Amino acid sequence: MTPAARIQAAAEVLDRIAQGTAAEKALLGWSRGARYAGSKDRAAVRDHVFDVLRRWRSTAAVGGGQTGRARMLGLLRQDGMDPQTLFTGVGHAPEPLSADELGAGRPASGGEALDLPDWLLPIWTQSLGDAAVGTALALRQRAPVFLRVNLARIARSDAQALLASDGIESQPHPLASGALEVTRGARAVSRSSAYTDGFVELQDAASQAVVDALPLAPGLRVLDYCAGGGGKALAMAARTGTEIQAHDADPARMKDLPSRTARAGAQIRTVAAPEGRYDLVLCDVPCSGAGSWRRAPEGKWRLSANGLDALLQTQSDILRQAAPLVGAGGTLAYATCSVLMPENTARIKAALAEMPGWTLELSRQFLPSDGGDGFFLACLRAPG
Numbered sequence: 001m002t003p004a005a006r007i008q009a010a011a012e013v014l015d016r017i018a019q020g021t022a023a024e025k026a027l028l029g030w031s032r033g034a035r036y037a038g039s040k041d042r043a044a045v046r047d048h049v050f051d052v053l054r055r056w057r058s059t060a061a062v063g064g065g066q067t068g069r070a071r072m073l074g075l076l077r078q079d080g081m082d083p084q085t086l087f088t089g090v091g092h093a094p095e096p097l098s099a100d101e102l103g104a105g106r107p108a109s110g111g112e113a114l115d116l117p118d119w120l121l122p123i124w125t126q127s128l129g130d131a132a133v134g135t136a137l138a139l140r141q142r143a144p145v146f147l148r149v150n151l152a153r154i155a156r157s158d159a160q161a162l163l164a165s166d167g168i169e170s171q172p173h174p175l176a177s178g179a180l181e182v183t184r185g186a187r188a189v190s191r192s193s194a195y196t197d198g199f200v201e202l203q204d205a206a207s208q209a210v211v212d213a214l215p216l217a218p219g220l221r222v223l224d225y226c227a228g229g230g231g232k233a234l235a236m237a238a239r240t241g242t243e244i245q246a247h248d249a250d251p252a253r254m255k256d257l258p259s260r261t262a263r264a265g266a267q268i269r270t271v272a273a274p275e276g277r278y279d280l281v282l283c284d285v286p287c288s289g290a291g292s293w294r295r296a297p298e299g300k301w302r303l304s305a306n307g308l309d310a311l312l313q314t315q316s317d318i319l320r321q322a323a324p325l326v327g328a329g330g331t332l333a334y335a336t337c338s339v340l341m342p343e344n345t346a347r348i349k350a351a352l353a354e355m356p357g358w359t360l361e362l363s364r365q366f367l368p369s370d371g372g373d374g375f376f377l378a379c380l381r382a383p384g
């Protein structure tokens, strides 16, 4: 496919997304009907689609309309490219721009320019203060690809060398002890021997930093209460070298955990009903995902004020369920991939008000300006 044909394809996929189809489904639908498209074409169309999703409002303003075609026009204009060199109508390129289209479009402003929903702006500003604009703008960019080196089995520099033998270039990232930022060859990671043999995992650097900050030690009784796919459980197991228990209200979310555990050579036991007292219980709760909107930008436009309220309720409920599982002097750790104060410090403040004798040991907000996604971690110590 030519670069112009990829733009036409992305515009069509974006139209399906605007009609309510999820991005992954819309991309799959397109690629099933596009047998002529090679892997580089699919990757390029996907990149265009996700670039627009991150900048859904501003591309529409700059492109002068709500269609996929207008948004692609806006994207090209924002990126300083001349759309007329691509909108030629030749081959599978988009049709040439009409006089109306050439005259349409205006600079984005306010929430549009930040690519945030208007209802969220006051919460965003209150949550982030001086970092509000910079954080919103960072979430309009593509996320770096980070790996977590399985330090239980290999040194970071040896993992780098192993990746390099498969053509993958990386550099250590200061945010976490095992973090590598992939600088070349990211698409080859899942086929590399370093990955298939369990020496590296895909995990955001701030997500790794959250685990680095937990009071973990070999032999502690540790429960990942909201384990999901197990990214943090695996990182905890690599740190302790001993068993981690994994639980999730929806056990189906943990279906890949046994194979990931085996690949990493880790010890993780899934538990349907956690029993007894633990030294550490991690609650990596469901959240808005506002810290990771550069990776999952649809979440930005799907979130509503009511949806956020429901999440806050769930987060508080989970803290209430998990606290009794923490033994005397043990730690209840609370994590989100959000930068919104109501989900972070405000949730912890509300929880502590209901937990006499508990103390706040650690509270840290990670922002995209630290390099990784936006994450929050708080550690609460049970009365001893």
Ligand SMILES: C[S@@+](CC[C@H](N)C(=O)[O-])C[C@H]1O[C@@H](n2cnc3c(N)ncnc32)[C@H](O)[C@@H]1O
Residues within 6 Å of the ligand: 225, 226, 227, 228, 229, 230, 231, 232, 233, 247, 248, 249, 250, 253, 284, 285, 286, 287, 314, 318
């Ligand atoms: C943010 S995800 C966890 C991600 C995971 N820790 C990781 O690092 O890959 C949140 C998880 O919490 C689970 N969950 C939701 N409500 C829950 C509850 N009341 N108790 C336990 N888990 C719950 C969801 O099913 C989901 O898998």
